[in-house]
Amino acid sequence: MKIFKNSCSLDCFDVCKIDVYKEDNKVIKLEGSKENSLTDGFLCSKGLKHLNRLYDENRILKPLLKVGEGFKEISFEDSLTILKDRLVDIKNNYSTDSIIHYSESGAGGLLKGIHDVFFNFLGGISIPSGGTCWAAGCAAHDYDFGGRKTSDLEDMKNARVIILWSRNPAVTSIHLYKKLIELKKLGIKIVTIDFRDNETSMISDLHINVKGGSDGALALALSKLVFEKDLIDYNFSKNNIIGFDKFEHYLNSISLNDLLDDCGVSEDELLKLLDFISLGNIMTFIGYGLQRYINGGNSVRAIDALMSITGNVGKSGAGVFYSSKIYPEVLDRDPYGSSNFSKNSREFPITKFNEFVENNEIKAIFISKANPLNQLPDLNRTLKAYNSIPFKVCFDMFLTDTAKNSDLIIPVTNTLESEDIIYSSMLMPSLMYNEKVVEPYDFRMDEFEFFKELAKYIDLKEYPQVSKVEYLNKVLTPLNVTVDDLKKEDINIQKGYIAWEDKKFKTPSGKIEIYSESALNDGAEPMPIFLKATKGDEFYPIRLVTPHCKNSLFNQHVEDIDDISKIYISSENLGEFKEGDTVVVSSKNGSIHSQLKIDNTLKKDEAYIFMQWSKKQGNPNFLTPSLSSDIGGQVAYYDTFVSIEKKNS
Ligand code: SF4
Numbered sequence: 001m002k003i004f005k006n007s008c009s010l011d012c013f014d015v016c017k018i019d020v021y022k023e024d025n026k027v028i029k030l031e032g033s034k035e036n037s038l039t040d041g042f043l044c045s046k047g048l049k050h051l052n053r054l055y056d057e058n059r060i061l062k063p064l065l066k067v068g069e070g071f072k073e074i075s076f077e078d079s080l081t082i083l084k085d086r087l088v089d090i091k092n093n094y095s096t097d098s099i100i101h102y103s104e105s106g107a108g109g110l111l112k113g114i115h116d117v118f119f120n121f122l123g124g125i126s127i128p129s130g131g132t133c134w135a136a137g138c139a140a141h142d143y144d145f146g147g148r149k150t151s152d153l154e155d156m157k158n159a160r161v162i163i164l165w166s167r168n169p170a171v172t173s174i175h176l177y178k179k180l181i182e183l184k185k186l187g188i189k190i191v192t193i194d195f196r197d198n199e200t201s202m203i204s205d206l207h208i209n210v211k212g213g214s215d216g217a218l219a220l221a222l223s224k225l226v227f228e229k230d231l232i233d234y235n236f237s238k239n240n241i242i243g244f245d246k247f248e249h250y251l252n253s254i255s256l257n258d259l260l261d262d263c264g265v266s267e268d269e270l271l272k273l274l275d276f277i278s279l280g281n282i283m284t285f286i287g288y289g290l291q292r293y294i295n296g297g298n299s300v301r302a303i304d305a306l307m308s309i310t311g312n313v314g315k316s317g318a319g320v321f322y323s324s325k326i327y328p329e330v331l332d333r334d335p336y337g338s339s340n341f342s343k344n345s346r347e348f349p350i351t352k353f354n355e356f357v358e359n360n361e362i363k364a365i366f367i368s369k370a371n372p373l374n375q376l377p378d379l380n381r382t383l384k385a386y387n388s389i390p391f392k393v394c395f396d397m398f399l400t401d402t403a404k405n406s407d408l409i410i411p412v413t414n415t416l417e418s419e420d421i422i423y424s425s426m427l428m429p430s431l432m433y434n435e436k437v438v439e440p441y442d443f444r445m446d447e448f449e450f451f452k453e454l455a456k457y458i459d460l461k462e463y464p465q466v467s468k469v470e471y472l473n474k475v476l477t478p479l480n481v482t483v484d485d486l487k488k489e490d491i492n493i494q495k496g497y498i499a500w501e502d503k504k505f506k507t508p509s510g511k512i513e514i515y516s517e518s519a520l521n522d523g524a525e526p527m528p529i530f531l532k533a534t535k536g537d538e539f540y541p542i543r544l545v546t547p548h549c550k551n552s553l554f555n556q557h558v559e560d561i562d563d564i565s566k567i568y569i570s571s572e573n574l575g576e577f578k579e580g581d582t583v584v585v586s587s588k589n590g591s592i593h594s595q596l597k598i599d600n601t602l603k604k605d606e607a608y609i610f611m612q613w614s615k616k617q618g619n620p621n622f623l624t625p626s627l628s629s630d631i632g633g634q635v636a637y638y639d640t641f642v643s644i645e646k647k648n649s
Contacts, residue, residue, distance in 0.1 A: 124345030130633020139632030146506025158317030167287030213533030233311025243515025536641035
C-alpha cells in the first residue's frame, strides 16, 4: 500500500490535506492528513466523497454527443474534430466573442482553470462578470480596505470575542468550527448572527436572530450606540479612516428605532451585543449569505465601518475577515501571456445572462467546473436561453442538469487523477501540491491535456505545448519555489501574518475608506447607509433564503436521487398545512414542489431551502429572480418572495 498526498479540491473554506491510500492500482481510502494543523486528521463527508465519485458507476468516461433526445458515446478524436470544426467556423465567419465561457469553482486547482488560457489564445470570448457566490462582499472590502486579507488563524487565540456574522462554520467550514470549540474553552466569547438559529449558534455565548436583508441595519444600529456610549477608538480612527466625521453625522440623522424595527432585534438584544463589542479585540468572520441581497454590499460595508471605528482592524486578536486574496496576487497565473491574444474579450453581468443570450448572436457556450442550469437564478428563462444557443459544450464527470441540456459532453478527471496545485482564497492559508494517484480512463480527460490537443487541432501556434510541471514552475516563479519544493512541503506565506498590520490600505487614499470616492464614481453609495430590507407583497409574502447544506457543497454534486426538496418555514406560516405536507411553492418566476418542515427559530414570512436539489427534485432556483446586489454584481438570490399553496392531487 502506498500513501499519496492530495488536498480537497471542493470550493470550501478549509481545503483539507488528504492522505490517499492506494493498493493494487486502486484508491482504497481517503483520510484527513495530520500534517496540516487545520485539517488535523479529519475530512468531512463531502471530501470523503471524492473517492465515491472516482469509482461512481454513473461517471462519464467517454465524450457524449447529443443525438435526438439522447446521447451517444464518441471517441476523444471525434470530439476534438467536432470542436475544431465549430471553433474554426466561428473564428472565420463570426467573432470569437460570440462564444460564452461559463466557469465556476467546482474543482479547485491551477490547471483545472486552463480553459481561460485556451480561450484567450483563441482570440477572446464573452465571460460573465459579477458572481453567484461572494462578489458583493469582495467589492465592499475592495472599497473599504483596497483588498481582502485574513490574519493567520493562530491569531484567533488573541481575540476576546469572535463574531460569526452570517457564517455557519459547523456546516461550511468544519475545521474553523473545531477551532472555535477549543477557543471557547480558553474563555474566548463566540457570537453568532444569522436569520435563523444555525448549527454554530448552538455553541455561541450570544446569538442574534436578524431579519433577512437587514444585517446592514444591525451594524448601523451598533455603530450608532458605539458613538453614544463612547466606544470609539479615536486614535485609530483619526490616523486611519477617511469619512469618519461624515459617518458620525449620517448616523446622527437616522433613528435607532427604525433600524431595530428593520432588523427585528430588540434594544435589549442590541445592548447585549454591544457589551461583547465593548470587550475589545473583536475578530469578525463575515459569511457570504448576508451579501446575497440587493443591499448586500452595503451590509458588508456597514460591518467593516463598525469594526473600523472601534479599532478592530490591523492588530493582533482583531480583524474583519471575508476572504483572503493572497496567492492570486503573488502567483503568475498567466505565465505564457495568453491575455495579450484576447483581443475580442468582453464581459456581461451574470445577472443579465438571459438578456445577453437573447440580444446577441451567441454561437456557442462552454461550461466548465459549473452547473449553471442548477445554480443560476430564474431557471425557467435561463433554461430557454441556454437551449437557444446552437452549440453547447459541457465539461463534467456526471450528467448534471447542464450536461443533460448540452450538445457535447467532455468527461474530465477526478482530483485523484490529475496533478495540480491548490490554494484557497477563502480561509486555508497553504499552497499545496496534489499528486496524481491513479491514471484516468483517457489522458485527454485531464483538461490540461485536452486543451493542448485541441490547440494542436486548431493550430493555435502560440499555445504552450509544455508539460504540466513546466507550466506550474512558471506559475510559481514569483515565489521562488518549484513544483519539487512543493512536493516536499506545503507553503504558507501567511504564517504569523496579521491582516493590515502595517496600516497601508490599498485604497486610493491609503486609508480605510468608510467614505469611498471610488464607490461614488462607480455609481454606488459612497458610504454605508440605511437601505431597508425588501418585503414581499400580498401574493408572495414569504422571503426565501437558499443556504448551503451539510452534505453537499457544489451543485455539480447534486444527487439526482428520488427525493423532494424541503422548505423550512415558521409555524406562523403553517396555516392549513401540517409538517410533512407536499406543497407548491411559487414566486413570480416559477413553481416547484417541496415538502414542508417547521423551523421555529424563523421569523414569520421567512423560509429557507438548502441548495442541494436538482430540477426534478424541486430546485429553488426556479423561483429566484435574476437581481443584482448594489455593488459587485452579486446575484441577489435572497430577495426571492414566495407563496405556499396546496398541491393539486
Ligand atoms: S469539503 Fe471542506 S471540510 Fe470537507 S474535506 Fe473538503 S475541504 Fe475539508
